């Protein structure tokens with residue numbers, strides 16, 4: 001083990017700079033073209049974490065000068081009602097971005113709902129057209145969490161070309177698009193998952209390790225190559241070890257252990273999470289610029 005500790009990649013501070021850049025572009029869009037980007041967020045049901053995220057999205061959208069449209073629907077909303085709302089938002093010219101907060105209640109088919117969103121307004125980048133465009137290296141809307149990770153990696157490393165990147169987790173919303181983005185930046189990419197053989201050895205080969213499995217503190221120092229950059233996407237609430245009845249937020253990485261070996265690491269909270277919403281604002285600005293045939297903001301897309 002090295003006796004140094006890792007550089008902390010401060011996602012909270014980075015997200016503030018992204019929001020500032022978005023705000024400056026929005027001010028220019030208003031002043032020069034009389035355009036205000038609009039983001040519609042749809043929440044179905046009362047999942048407490050989703051309510052917090054949706055509130056935060058609304059507040060941050062208005063703080064950067066965009067219009068925020070919140071649609072809160074009851075948990076028993078039918079698929080037909082939800083699809084009708086999406087259709088209305090697709091046609092609404094004041095709405096440039098549409099996001100349906102996940103997870104949806106179990107009776108709703110998430111794939112069907114997401115694929116009903118106009119791909120040009122799909123600021124989550126989850127629509128099958130955007131998935132295909134990203135996978136073939138074409139211009140698309142890019143999922144917010146992986147985009148935030150990529151921005152932090154580019155800022156920390158400069159070029160990522162030729163680096164070994166291991167993504168632990170193969171979800172459609174983080175693992176797979178993250179791997180595509182790293183490939184786009186010329187990394188050598190491995191996607192590891194629960195069935196991977198000797199997953200620790202795979203990870204120890206990584207110059208860049210992305211943890212996106214949703215298992216609290218699964219990855220410790222013994223999985224990490226000395227000096228590697230570790231990006232922790234996990235957000236897991238566990239019982240607080242010292243305060244009975246309270247909970248604590250941890251990532252997929254055992255932070256103290258990992259930080260003793262890694263070269264750089266994102267904390268939880270305050271790492272990837274804040275970048276997710278900042279990138280949602282960046283994507284809304286991108287969608288608005290494209291809709292009006294205006295140049296896309298530099299440094300805010302993949």
Ligand SMILES: Nc1nc2c(c(=O)[nH]1)N[C@@H](CN(C=O)c1ccc(C(=O)N[C@@H](CCC(=O)O)C(=O)O)cc1)CN2
Pocket residue numbers: 053099100101102103124144145235249268269270271272273274275276277
């Ligand atoms: N339609 C979508 N649904 C969901 C997404 C998404 O990108 N699109 N991602 C997650 C939830 N999420 C945004 O929606 C999100 C999660 C976490 C954070 C965040 O800032 N986390 C903080 C800690 C917050 C806390 O104390 O609980 C941090 O990590 O510092 C922002 C957004 C699932 N659904």
